[in-house]
Amino acid sequence: MSESGTPEQHSPVRRLRTVDLPVFARTVAIAFVGGAIFNALNLPLPWMLGAMMATGSVTLMRIETIMDVRLRTIMIIVLGVLLGSAFSPEILERAALWPITLVSLAGYVLLSTVSGYVYFRLAGFEPKTAFFSGVPGGLNEMVTLTGAMGGDERQVSVAHTTRIFLVVMILPFLFRIIEDFDPTLRTFSADGSPLDLADIVLLAGSAIVGLYAARLLSLPAPHLTGPMVASAAVHLLGLTHASPPVIVVAVAQILLGASVGARFAGLTYRDLGRVLRLGGIATLILLTVTGIFAVALHAITGIPFESIVLAFSPGGLTEMSLVALALNVDTAFVATHHIVRITVVVMIVPFLFKIMRRRGLID
Numbered sequence: 001m002s003e004s005g006t007p008e009q010h011s012p013v014r015r016l017r018t019v020d021l022p023v024f025a026r027t028v029a030i031a032f033v034g035g036a037i038f039n040a041l042n043l044p045l046p047w048m049l050g051a052m053m054a055t056g057s058v059t060l061m062r063i064e065t066i067m068d069v070r071l072r073t074i075m076i077i078v079l080g081v082l083l084g085s086a087f088s089p090e091i092l093e094r095a096a097l098w099p100i101t102l103v104s105l106a107g108y109v110l111l112s113t114v115s116g117y118v119y120f121r122l123a124g125f126e127p128k129t130a131f132f133s134g135v136p137g138g139l140n141e142m143v144t145l146t147g148a149m150g151g152d153e154r155q156v157s158v159a160h161t162t163r164i165f166l167v168v169m170i171l172p173f174l175f176r177i178i179e180d181f182d183p184t185l186r187t188f189s190a191d192g193s194p195l196d197l198a199d200i201v202l203l204a205g206s207a208i209v210g211l212y213a214a215r216l217l218s219l220p221a222p223h224l225t226g227p228m229v230a231s232a233a234v235h236l237l238g239l240t241h242a243s244p245p246v247i248v249v250a251v252a253q254i255l256l257g258a259s260v261g262a263r264f265a266g267l268t269y270r271d272l273g274r275v276l277r278l279g280g281i282a283t284l285i286l287l288t289v290t291g292i293f294a295v296a297l298h299a300i301t302g303i304p305f306e307s308i309v310l311a312f313s314p315g316g317l318t319e320m321s322l323v324a325l326a327l328n329v330d331t332a333f334v335a336t337h338h339i340v341r342i343t344v345v346v347m348i349v350p351f352l353f354k355i356m357r358r359r360g361l362i363d
Contacts, residue, residue, distance in 0.1 A: 012059070012262035016068040027065040030054050031258035035250075045172045045326045048253035048319070052165065055261025060272060065262040072259045073223050075252035076318055077207050078244055080224040082252075083321050084206060084231020085243035086331040091236075097301045098333065101308065102340050104297060108312055109344050112136040112289050113352060119285055123278055125155065127362040131353060133159035136286055136314040137345035138221065149353060161263045162279030163286070167315035168260075168323060170283070175306065175327050199242035206230035220342040221317050228335060253322060260319075286314040304330070311337035 016024055034054020038046035059065045116134020125133060128151035132142050137160075146156040195203070207227045214226025234240055267275065294308040307330045313320055317338040324334035356362045 012066055012265040014066070014069055016066065020066050023064050023066045024068060027055060027067060027258055027262065028255070030058055030065070031254045031261070035254050035257065045168070045253070045323060047250045048257040048322055049169060049172065051254045051257030052168070052261045055258045056165070056264045057261075059262055059264045060267060060269060065258070065265065067255065067259040067262050072255060075255045076223045077211060077227050078248055078252050079256075079318060079322065080210065080227030081203050081207050081231045082244050082249055083224070083325070083331055083335045084210075084228040084233075085235050085241075086325075086335070087232035087235050089236055089238065091332050094330070094333070097303055098336070100301050101297050101303065101311065102337065104293060105312070105337065105341050105344050106348065108289065108293050109136060109341065109348055110352070112286050112314065113349065115285050115289060116282060117356075119282055120159070120278075123281075126152070128152075129155050131356065131362055132156045134282070135345060135349050136341070137349065138316060138342050145349065157263070158267075158275055159279060159282065161260065162275050163283050163314055164316045164319055165260060166276075166279060166283045167287070167313055168319045170287075171310070171313060171315070172323055172327065195242050195245070199240050202234050202240045203231065203242060203244065206234055220339060220346060224318055224321075225339050228339075232332070256318060256322075283314070290314065303333070307333050310334045312341075317342060 031051035035047035035050035038050030055065050113135045117131050120130035120133045132146040132151050133156050142160050146153050210226035210230030214222035219225045290312045293312050297308050298305045310324045310329050311334045321335040324331045
């Protein structure tokens, strides 16, 4: 979400100039305090949710917040390496049933998109904006497609940021209440020993090689997908059992949470009430669709219900992978499904948009 003007000049998540550094330092400090408070209260996913809440709150109070898009990108790369370390040789035994749930993602995307479109049309959105606001896709991908197809990019950005914010806020608390999951910050190192030089080289190499390979292959969300796949490969081969240190993961969560909170720039409290009402109902609709698929697929495959819920939840790839990590749910399963979901959205949604436009549903 950005204020008027060019995106590069006014977006709260951008390449920083020297003049922005004091505001950036203040933003990070606010995010850290929010994370520390949530951590002290033993709340779910504390460093990310606390940072997100603190940054979002001060942003709504008209205190300027800024996050460097390059630093956010680096943190996503770090998380990609971390998520890849969830792929151990034992995972191959569990992956036999994954094709059933992966194929089901196409049906999930279609049903969610149609449901979201109908809701946002009833809420008064114009057809193009309603369509892209209802798609359970990533924020960047949806805003890009909206701009290409002629919808309102700001409204779509607000709708998706609110959805991601609410899903990330709601699910950890629900899992804490219903399933009694312990939301501890963890990595996947087997013994917690310090990284040696070989581990550092393998993890850093996974980040660099994975990123460039993902860009070359035009994979979705390359900054997360590439390092994750490369890290998964070296872990599946047994070359290392290491993962990024806990402190690095905590910093990554703080900065990513601050990035989400900063995107509420330009909203008033009146805007917030409308956004939360519209976004809240839309989120509940999508979570209902998620629940339907989770119940059916759990009955068919026997895969744990909580794993399917997180894998099909309409949150962001990075955010939902972090939730899975914090709740000790099958992170590899969840991350893989969200990567495929983004791919399905990018492939199917433009065709669905054209079909609906031919039939006069979108002008």
